Amino acid sequence: MSVPDRSAYAERQAQLLDALLRGDDFPPGFVAARAEAAGSALRRKRGRAVAPAWPALALCLGDTFAARFDAFDRGAGATASGAPLPDGLAFARWLEAAGVALGDDVRVEILLGRAALRRHGVWMRLAFLREPYPRLLVVGRLPFAGQVQRSLRLAER
Amino acid sequence: MALRTYPITTTLGAGAGWRPQIDGALAQVAALCFIEVIAESIGAGALPEGVVAARERGLRVVPHGIGLSLGGAERPQRARLEHLASVAERVGAPLVSEHIAFVRADGREAGHLLPVPRTREALEMLCENVAIAQEALPVPLALEHVAALVQWPSAEMDEATFVRELIERTGALLLLDLSNLYANALNHGYDAREALERFPLERIAYVHVGGGVLRDGVYHDTHSHPVVPGVLHLVEELCAIADPPGVMLERDDDFPPASELIAELEAIATAVHRGGERRVRA
Numbered sequence: 001m002s003v004p005d006r007s008a009y010a011e012r013q014a015q016l017l018d019a020l021l022r023g024d025d026f027p028p029g030f031v032a033a034r035a036e037a038a039g040s041a042l043r044r045k046r047g048r049a050v051a052p053a054w055p056a057l058a059l060c061l062g063d064t065f066a067a068r069f070d071a072f073d074r075g076a077g078a079t080a081s082g083a084p085l086p087d088g089l090a091f092a093r094w095l096e097a098a099g100v101a102l103g104d105d106v107r108v109e110i111l112l113g114r115a116a117l118r119r120h121g122v123w124m125r126l127a128f129l130r131e132p133y134p135r136l137l138v139v140g141r142l143p144f145a146g147q148v149q150r151s152l153r154l155a156e157r
Numbered sequence: 158m159a160l161r162t163y164p165i166t167t168t169l170g171a172g173a174g175w176r177p178q179i180d181g182a183l184a185q186v187a188a189l190c191f192i193e194v195i196a197e198s199i200g201a202g203a204l205p206e207g208v209v210a211a212r213e214r215g216l217r218v219v220p221h222g223i224g225l226s227l228g229g230a231e232r233p234q235r236a237r238l239e240h241l242a243s244v245a246e247r248v249g250a251p252l253v254s255e256h257i258a259f260v261r262a263d264g265r266e267a268g269h270l271l272p273v274p275r276t277r278e279a280l281e282m283l284c285e286n287v288a289i290a291q292e293a294l295p296v297p298l299a300l301e302h303v304a305a306l307v308q309w310p311s312a313e314m315d316e317a318t319f320v321r322e323l324i325e326r327t328g329a330l331l332l333l334d335l336s337n338l339y340a341n342a343l344n345h346g347y348d349a350r351e352a353l354e355r356f357p358l359e360r361i362a363y364v365h366v367g368g369g370v371l372r373d374g375v376y377h378d379t380h381s382h383p384v385v386p387g388v389l390h391l392v393e394e395l396c397a398i399a400d401p402p403g404v405m406l407e408r409d410d411d412f413p414p415a416s417e418l419i420a421e422l423e424a425i426a427t428a429v430h431r432g433g434e435r436r437v438r439a
Contacts, residue, residue, distance in 0.1 A: 004281045010230030014263035017271065020307070029310025034344075037375050038307035046268040048410060082266025 023074050043073040046082065050091060053084035054113070056105035057092055068095065089113045104129045111139040115147045169217055169251075169363050169403025171426055173418075179408065180207035182415035184214075186422055191217035191363075193405060196244045196253070197224050204247060218248035219363070222255040227286045227300070228273035229259040238293035245296050252362055254299040254332045255290065257283065257323065274309035275319040280326075287327040299362035300324065301332035304340040304378035316341060317355035330362035333401070335391040336369060340378040343387075350394055358395070363403030366392055366425050381410035384421055389428045396432025397439070404429050 012027065019026045020039040026032060047069035051058040058065055072094045081087055092110050095102060102110075111125050124140035134154040141147050170190030173183050183189060184207070192211050199205070199220070212218060222241050225233045245253050258270035273279045291298050302320050314322070324331050333356060342349035366389075368382040384406070395401065406422055413421075 004278045004285075006230045006282060009279070009282060010263060012274075013230055013259055013271075014265070016307075016309075017262045017265065017267055020267075020271070030307060034375075035307045037373075038305070041306055041377060042267065042269050042271075049268055082261070082268035087268075 021073055040070065043070045046073055046087065050084045050088040054088040054092065054109060056109040057088065057095075057102070060102055060106050061095075068100075085113060086117055089117065104131045108137060108139075111137070112147075112149070115139050115141045115149075118147075169219070169405075171422065171429075172217075172219075172363065172403050172405030173422065174221075174405065174407040174409065175208060175211065175218075176409065176412070177205065177207060178412045179415075179418060182412075182418045183207075184210065185415060186419055188426065189216060189422070191219060191403060191405070193219045193221045193254070193407075194244075194248070196220040196222045196241050199244045199247075201240075201243075208248065212248065218250055220244040220248060220250050220253045222253060223270070224260060225255045225286075225290060226258070226260045227255055227290060228257055228271075228279070228283055229261060229286070230282065231261075233286050233290050233293075235293075238290060241290075242294050245294065250296055252297040252299055252330065253294060254301055254362065256301050256303055257320065258303045270303045272303060272305035272307065272309065275312040275314050275316065276309075277313055280319065280322060283323055284326050287323070287329055291327065291329065297330055297362070299330035299332040300327075301334050301365065302337055304334070304337035306344060306375060306377075308345060315347075315352070315355075317352045321355065321357045324357045324360050329360075331357055331360045332363060332365060333358070333361050333395070334365035334367070335395065336365060336367040336378050336380075336384070336388050336407070339385075339388045339391055340369060340376045343376045349387075349391060353391065353395060354398065358399040358401075361399065361401045363405060364392070364395065364401045365405060365407050367407035367409075368421075379410070380407050383413075383417070384424065389424055392425060392428035393432040393435075396429050397435040400433070400436065 015027050020042050023036060023039045026035045044066060047066055050069065051065060061068055069091060072091050076090055076094060092106065107127055111127060118141040122142055127137045129135050129137055136152040136154060139149045171188050172191040172193060173189060175183060175192035175194050194208055208218060220241060224237055227233060241253055256270050257273060259273060260267050260270060273283065300323065302316060338349050338353060342352060366384055367378060367380040368384045369376055369378040370382040392404065404425060406425055
């Protein structure tokens with residue numbers, strides 16, 4: 001038995017993964033209909049992993065979550081990490097860029113997600129929120145202290 | 158080139174995949190003998206309370222890895238192996254299990270188990286990766302074949318043959334997944350019962366049984382639907398020709414009420430019993 005060519009194998013696996021996520025351009029020899037079904041199952045599974053880590057986003061999208069995640073993953077999947085937190089963040093930003101109204105709860109979730117993904121250094125963001133009452137939210141990440149957040153109420157109800 | 162052939166000494170009995178969402182339901186099942194925990198869901202710190210409680214009730218705990226990517230082009234990562242070994246030690250596991258699949262390629266995570274080509278070359282790399290894993294693990298390793306909607310072209314052997322060769326060459330145990338066998342047989346048009354006999358049944362560590370759904374003519378092994386009658390039939394057929402050390406239910410999503418879960422566990426136990434009766438009579 002000759003020594004297996006790991007780098008050629010790696011390339012073939014990466015090609016298949018890309019094709020499954022994009023939903024087209026399958027390497028030669030694959031049965032297209034089956035490969036497409038496998039790709040859509042893969043994207044559904046990735047979406048189902050993201051949803052519980054992004055409850056506000058999932059609630060906001062409701063029944064449209066699966067279809068929207070599928071569309072996102074087809075385009076961005078090849079660069080996504082497969083981990084719920086960063087993939088959910090990329091998904092939320094993709095939705096924002098597409099002009100989907102996400103609401104204050106999702107904005108907060110995005111800020112918290114961004115803070116959680118910071119591993120070092122100082123990072124701070126400010127958001128003005130209307131619901132459930134007007135307030136200023138500060139979310140950040142500080143050395144030693146880790147993730148911090150403060151909410152400042154702006155007006156009485 | 159069998160590195161070490163582990164004897165099968167552990168009788169596991171009836172089991173279930175432990176998930177925090179069904180902890181309460183599983184705690185009600187007196188007949189449960191073991192639980193399987195996803196190794197990657199266990200952190201470096203304290204074990205989940207439900208897992209500790211299960212151990213205190215005398216249940217065995219089997220860590221089930223999903224991230225080693227043994228079928229990948231890269232060799233298994235040291236840190237992932239150390240984590241799996243540490244979980245095995247912390248739960249006092251009799252064995253651990255992983256998949257015959259790849260989950261990342263070119264540094265990117267698939268987030269799902271993807272199949273390997275059934276070729277001599279892929280088998281060679283799998284054997285190397287499995288040997289590296291076995292070297293790093295404190296307990297025997299069982300390998301599970303996966304359900305795959307997509308198949309690599311130019312397969313040089315069928316799945317049962319591929320799995321048999323892998324098990325024989327590495328000395329690993331077999332985690333037979335009857336739902337995966339059912340799904341693959343249905344989706345790729347072969348006879349599950351005939352294929353079953355050609356798996357290395359004498360090397361079974363335990364058996365997975367999970368639910369799925371037929372959607373647009375394709376069977377999806379979702380683990381978020383009830384176990385279908387065809388899979389229960391395979392449980393009986395298996396137990397009519399072999400005596401698997403353990404059989405467990407896998408439910409990963411859309412968790413049903415405790416009563417439904419318990420009914421599913423009972424249906425599996427009934428199928429095991431029926432098959433066993435046939436085996437004894439034969």
